[in-house]
Amino acid sequence: MAPIDTLEIIDAQIHEPFPAVRPNGADMHLLTRMQIELAREAMDAIGVDRALAVTDDAFIELASTLFPGRFPGVHTFFPILDDFGPAVRKVAANPAMVAGRALVGNFATAEMRPEFDAGKFDTLYAAAEDVGLPIFNSTHGGCARMAEVAERHPALTLIIDHIGVAQHPVSPPETMSWASFPDLLDLARYPNVAVKLCGAPLLSEHAYPFEDLWPRLEQLIAAFGAERIMWASDYTRLRTADLPRGARPRRRGLTYAESLNFLLRSDRLSLADKRQIFGGTATRLLRLPPIGTDWPMPEMRW
Structure with a gap:
């Protein structure tokens, strides 16, 4: 068995995939079940053991019931509450959830939200630190502002989404x-800050395996160490990116397998680093239980 085939692989971010044809009527339970099955099939096809579900709570709860342990949930906190304390404590008490996500950046403008400057998220970070709930932070290019949060809440695990930069296709093209x-690299001085290595291929000028990314990825690993970096695909977003590169251009964005294998199959990372980036970091920082050995095979119904 090849060494990399022994790795347990955790995808630190997927969103719910949407089928091209949806159920008739308003059967949202059936639609959610279909989304879970689509995600599980995609994961199984490329060898991902489990994926953090950055989805709506209905997906997380049903996935937790159908496939316990395969889809740890991440609850998204929108800046609509005056006091996040009760909501944070509710998420932390839910065994289907392992983290929260703060939408501190506006993806549509690639700017920090005015609610962040107004202190709207202060109660979220305070409550999360109090209960030990790790928080992912969607900064969309404004990651420098997370330094003040890291300083105020040294016991809070903060994870910067999307390597700290604005990314296509949700942010404006001119922000790509x-x-x-460099602001992200500067955050490495805070031991409570980690990074989600997600979406980097979108910033490559080359086709797979995106060799021009490595100077910056090597800077990232040198700054944070593999033990503070977790890989994520965000594959439903990357598949919608219209980047027809290479000898056989296909207007279908980047595949799930490409977003995994440009790192997993690279000889630029040691096996020890891969062990952290593809599972060890997420397991430790999110306090995930061991990957299940008795997960059921999918039901075959015709």
């Missing part, structure tokens, strides 16, 4: 650059 990447 590495401009904020």
